[in-house]
Amino acid sequence: MKELNVVTALKNGFAQRPPRERMILGAGTLFAFIALVYLALVPSLERSTELQERYRVLQADLQWLTEQSASVSRLSNSCVDKTIQGGDTADVISRLVRRNQIKLAKIAEQTQGTYLLSLESASGNRLLQLAYQLACQGLTTNMLDVSRSASADKAYAARMEVQHAK
Numbered sequence: 001m002k003e004l005n006v007v008t009a010l011k012n013g014f015a016q017r018p019p020r021e022r023m024i025l026g027a028g029t030l031f032a033f034i035a036l037v038y039l040a041l042v043p044s045l046e047r048s049t050e051l052q053e054r055y056r057v058l059q060a061d062l063q064w065l066t067e068q069s070a071s072v073s074r075l076s077n078s079c080v081d082k083t084i085q086g087g088d089t090a091d092v093i094s095r096l097v098r099r100n101q102i103k104l105a106k107i108a109e110q111t112q113g114t115y116l117l118s119l120e121s122a123s124g125n126r127l128l129q130l131a132y133q134l135a136c137q138g139l140t141t142n143m144l145d146v147s148r149s150a151s152a153d154k155a156y157a158a159r160m161e162v163q164h165a166k
Helices: 002-016 019-074 089-099 124-136
Strands: 103-111 114-121 139-148 156-164
Touching (some): 089 103, 124 139
């Protein structure tokens, strides 16, 4: 009953106003209603725009990943097929250095299981391949410093620190 009385009172109060005031109140009510609808919809519209932008970025990332899948498959780990060689760590390092046709200038055991290598090679790729093969043998490369060699017969000089993987 109170609701009916409030509505009736508003209608009567509105009817008693002069036409000019009724027009201003109606325009104000319409403006307030439009403002409320706008304020209610703005967060939804912003969220929708944000989601559309995120979708566009994710689609671009997915397309790039799809294009790179061939490259990734070529980079697969082939260590699974290799067995870890037995023997002293220094002997394993020496064998791998010789296999890659790299000159081992110096090998020094710094601490238990950590070795510092001084290497010379005609190819920088062979040095990187050596680091990979050492990793396949359970050794971690802590430091690899490759630079141009002052020697004319060897193009690259490298210092490498390796230790057993933990």
